[in-house]
Amino acid sequence: xxxxxxxxxxxxAMLTLGAANADGELFIYNWTEYTPPELIAKxxxxxxxxxxxxxxxxxxxxxxxxxxxxxxYDIVVPSQxxxxxxxxxxxxxxxxxHKLPNFKNLAERWAYPEWDPKQEYxxxxxxxxxxxxxxxxxxxxxxxSLKEFFEPSDEVMGRLSVFQTPDEVVSLAxxxxxxxFCSEDAKQMKKIQDMLVKQKEFVVAYNxxxxxxxLASGEAMMTNHWSGYSRLGRLTGAPIVYAYPKEGVVGWYxxxxxxxSAKNVENAKKFMNFMMDPVxxxxxxxxxxYGDAVKGTAAYYSDELKTAPExxxxxxxxxxFAPTCSPRAxxxxxxxxxxxxQ
Amino acid sequence: MSDWLPKSAxxxxxxxxxxxxxxxxIFMLVPMxxxxxFSFLEPNPYGGVKPVGSFAAYVKIFxxxxxxxxxxxxxxxxNIIFRSFQLSFGATLLCLVFGxxxxxxxxxxxxxxRNFYIYLVTxxxxxxxxxxxxxxxxxxxxxxxxxxxLLATGIIEKSLRMMYTDGAIAIGLTYSYLPLMVLPIYASxxxxxxxxxxxxxxxxxxxxxxxxxxxxxxxxxxxxAGCLLVFIPCLGAFIAPNLLGGxxxxxxxxxxxxxxxxxxxxxxxxxxxxxLLSAVVIVLIFYARAAKNRAAMEGSA
Numbered sequence: 001x002x003x004x005x006x007x008x009x010x011x012x013a014m015l016t017l018g019a020a021n022a023d024g025e026l027f028i029y030n031w032t033e034y035t036p037p038e039l040i041a042k043x044x045x046x047x048x049x050x051x052x053x054x055x056x057x058x059x060x061x062x063x064x065x066x067x068x069x070x071x072x073y074d075i076v077v078p079s080q081x082x083x084x085x086x087x088x089x090x091x092x093x094x095x096x097x098h099k100l101p102n103f104k105n106l107a108e109r110w111a112y113p114e115w116d117p118k119q120e121y122x123x124x125x126x127x128x129x130x131x132x133x134x135x136x137x138x139x140x141x142x143x144x145s146l147k148e149f150f151e152p153s154d155e156v157m158g159r160l161s162v163f164q165t166p167d168e169v170v171s172l173a174x175x176x177x178x179x180x181f182c183s184e185d186a187k188q189m190k191k192i193q194d195m196l197v198k199q200k201e202f203v204v205a206y207n208x209x210x211x212x213x214x215l216a217s218g219e220a221m222m223t224n225h226w227s228g229y230s231r232l233g234r235l236t237g238a239p240i241v242y243a244y245p246k247e248g249v250v251g252w253y254x255x256x257x258x259x260x261s262a263k264n265v266e267n268a269k270k271f272m273n274f275m276m277d278p279v280x281x282x283x284x285x286x287x288x289x290y291g292d293a294v295k296g297t298a299a300y301y302s303d304e305l306k307t308a309p310e311x312x313x314x315x316x317x318x319x320x321f322a323p324t325c326s327p328r329a330x331x332x333x334x335x336x337x338x339x340x341x342q
Numbered sequence: 343m344s345d346w347l348p349k350s351a352x353x354x355x356x357x358x359x360x361x362x363x364x365x366x367x368i369f370m371l372v373p374m375x376x377x378x379x380f381s382f383l384e385p386n387p388y389g390g391v392k393p394v395g396s397f398a399a400y401v402k403i404f405x406x407x408x409x410x411x412x413x414x415x416x417x418x419x420x421n422i423i424f425r426s427f428q429l430s431f432g433a434t435l436l437c438l439v440f441g442x443x444x445x446x447x448x449x450x451x452x453x454x455x456r457n458f459y460i461y462l463v464t465x466x467x468x469x470x471x472x473x474x475x476x477x478x479x480x481x482x483x484x485x486x487x488x489x490x491x492l493l494a495t496g497i498i499e500k501s502l503r504m505m506y507t508d509g510a511i512a513i514g515l516t517y518s519y520l521p522l523m524v525l526p527i528y529a530s531x532x533x534x535x536x537x538x539x540x541x542x543x544x545x546x547x548x549x550x551x552x553x554x555x556x557x558x559x560x561x562x563x564x565x566x567a568g569c570l571l572v573f574i575p576c577l578g579a580f581i582a583p584n585l586l587g588g589x590x591x592x593x594x595x596x597x598x599x600x601x602x603x604x605x606x607x608x609x610x611x612x613x614x615x616x617x618l619l620s621a622v623v624i625v626l627i628f629y630a631r632a633a634k635n636r637a638a639m640e641g642s643a
Contacts, residue, residue, distance in 0.1 A: 060603040067389035085388045158503070164589055165604050205506045205588030210479075219484045219505060327387030334605040335406075341592040341600075342418045 026051045026267040029062070029073040031254070032209070034126075036287040043274050049267050057208065058165050066091045071261040074268040077125050080253040081324045083115040092257040094120040095269055102276035110293035113253070115324075122255035123272035124281070126228070128290035128311075129319055130168045130250040133225035135215045136239045143243025146176035149222065150195055152202050160202040161214050161223035166337035169196070169224065171250045171322045182325035186332065193336040200340060215240050228289035231310035242310045248318030253293070285311075374619070381612035389606045399613035419597070423617070426594035429508070429583075430576035433515035434523075437572045438565065440516065441523030445564075446557075448524075449531040460528065463521050471518060475585050478514055479505060482586070506588035514582030519575060523568040530564025531557075566629060574622050594618060 028035060032055045040051045054073070056062050059082045066076070066086070078086060086092045097103060098112075098119040106124060116122045132149045134141070140155065141148050150173060152160055163169050173192045174181050183189055204220050212233025214220035225233075230242040256275065258268045274280055275294075282300035285292045291311055298306070305311065313319075325333065348354055381399050383391040406416035448459045466474060481487045482504040492498045504510055534557065542552045558565070580595030589596065594614065601611030 058603065060606070063389050064603050064606070067386075089388055089390075161588075164584070167604075200590070203588070203590060206590060207588065217484045218501075330387065330606070334607070337604070338418065338592075338600075341590075342421055 024049050024267075026264050026271055027072055027074045028053045028271075029065075029076045030055060031077060032057055034077065034254075034288065036284060039280065039283050039287070042280065042283070043271060046274070047267075047270055049264075049270065051271075059167070060165060063091075066259060069261075071259075072263065073259050074262040074264045075256050075271060076259055077254050077256055080113065080115045080255070081322050083122055083255065083257065084324045086257065087116075087121060091260055092121055093260045093262070093265070095258050095265060095272070096120055097123045097272060100269060100273040100276065102273045105276050105278060105294050105296065107293050107295050110253070116255075122257050123275060124293040125254040125256055125275070126284065126288055126290035126292060127251065127253040128227045129313070130172065130224070130226055130252065131243050131245060132222055133211070133215060133230045133233070133240050133242045134222040135218065135220075136241045138218060138221040143241060144246055146172060146245040146247045148243070149224075149245070150176055150199055152199070152222065156202050156222055158202065158204050159219075159221040160199070161205050161207050161211060161220040162199070162203055163224040164206045164208040166333050167322070168250050168252075170333050170336065171320070172224075175248050175250065175318075175320055176245075181320070181322050182329040184326065184328045184332065189332045189336055193339055196336065196340045206341075212236070212238060212240060226290075227310040227313075231289040231308050234310075235304075244313050244317050248320055249313075251319035251321045253321065377612045377615055381609055381616050383609050385607045385609050387606065389608065391608050396609070399607075399609040402610055403613060403617065419614075422592050422597050423594055425591060426577055429511060429515070429593065430573050430579075432512050433519065433576045434569050434573045436512060436516040437520050437523040438569060441520055441568060442527055442565070445524045445527035445531055448528055449534070456532075460525070463524050466517075466521060472581055472585075475514055475518070475581050478510070478517065478586055482510055482513070505586065506590070508587065508591075510586040511582050514586040515576050515579060518579070518582060519572040522571040522575075526567040526571065527561060527564040530561040530567075534560055563633065566632075570625065570629060573625075577618060577622070 026049050028040075028051060030053060034055070035053045040053065043049070044051055056065065059079050062076055062078055063082060063085065067089070076092075083092075100123070103111075103119070110124060110127070112119050113122075132143065132146075134143055138159075141153065148156075149160075170192060171181060173179075173195060174183070177188075177191055177195070179185075179188045179192065205214065207214065207223070211220075211223040211225050212229065214223055215233060216236065216238035225240075225242060227242055230240055234240040234242075256268075256272055258265055262268060275284070278294050278296035279300060281292045281294040282297040285297060286300075286302060286305055289305065289308060289310055348357055380391050382395055382397065384394040384396045384398065386392050401413075403419050404415065405413050406418075408414050444463070448456055448463075451459060479486075483489075484501050484503075484505065486505075488504070489498070489502055492502075538556055538560070539552055542556045547555065578595040578598070580593060580599055583589065583591070583593040583596055587593075592600070598611050598614050598618075601607045601614065605611075
């Protein structure tokens, strides 16, 4: 018995030692292809902290993982409408982002946002828009209205690709039909459902990953797309044009937050502070091509990025940021999507 | 030291098997129990479950609340389940059509070469299924491996549009699970006494009759096992339907995945999984019973 106790004590001591060693680590859980390796290398070199990156494909996946009790992540990057959910569910913790030295660099427009009014939880990553893109060699339209995406002309038959998860598709439909976001009115949602069911006749695939490939190969001539991701497709040489429809586009703002179960909170704060330095944030924006929320980054942009149409929208573009939907509104969205998918 | 060890043979056997009971218990039963329990709870609106008992998840499979909040029959999910069964059945049939000749061919090879062929059959398992399914996009897709030469030589004038169709899903599933059909059929053919084939020929059976009346009945257990091994994973598959079918028609696997991620209705996802599980168990019970009857018949003969 005594022997057992000593063994246990030794094991416990080893566990604590292990924890002490973990001081030099940081685990980031981010969207696919959203964490430039050169940025991580720079942070590792400056801080001496070893960074590991794991990836997910949607806010829903991230939320489900955290809800299921996944541990070991120090930084995750949800969109603005998921931040309040994670706060309410107790999944992320206050780290006092507003107290970090580089917080002063945050652009006024994005400081103390409505989803984190005291800026206790979230530090900036990227913000961008969701709309649609088309292959300008195949498609004859201009992409000037969401009608071209939701009620396409016959040339698009069997050549349209739509995102695989409902959130942004339904939000765009809200904008097109003039229905408020997160509507709890079943009749309004029925209108969206009918429209999406009709749109399905034109759809070749529901896809949220390989949109640019679909456009480049011509498998699709029009697809749902994110602004910066569309730019990356265009930079590979495909004739991809990101559309700015007159009705407006969906906006989103992704930010870094620290899960309640994080082990390396101090390192997470160091990384957040690092990202609010304009040099580093410019590196991220250069790689991703979305917008950033840090002052002074433009000085570090390449000429290509400065003039990229994907991050320089027309000045009269309407951008709508979706709020967190109530459970009732969310269940209507899910009902609509399940009906469309049947 | 040894006084706590069981004395009886049964006790010793139990002790020897204890590690496997433990592993099966932890890795198989516990997740299944969690799934079963979750299916009888209420969903938490933002993922997870509320500890409140409810049958709502099972009711939802067949009924829905319409706009006036009346409970009405909803064929939507049944359609998805039916479609999954249809597609799995098709893929199983294709696997059998392609898998049986392969297994038969391997059996006819000299013994030293057979193992090498079997080894070749297992090669696809060395890489991730997701990557292999992606490869099919390159094979079937527009400007892909099949189309490009046909277009270049003028055999076809415009794209065949093979990707994002039910056919592409069937090809993907057949490709994914073909080895699971070949291996059990080979295992039963390998034991086949080939003198029986000669005997059948001596009794004026033609080649077709030798196949249908001797070979196939004798390797029936292998065929049935192969069909089950293909059919069951096909029912829950979601990689091929999503990547090759374009996710246009929900399959049971994608529907379950959708409930846990997007729709955040874990109990409903769990209930659907339980339904899938019961379907599989029912099929297996029939299989076990048929096997028992066969054994009894052979015993009395």
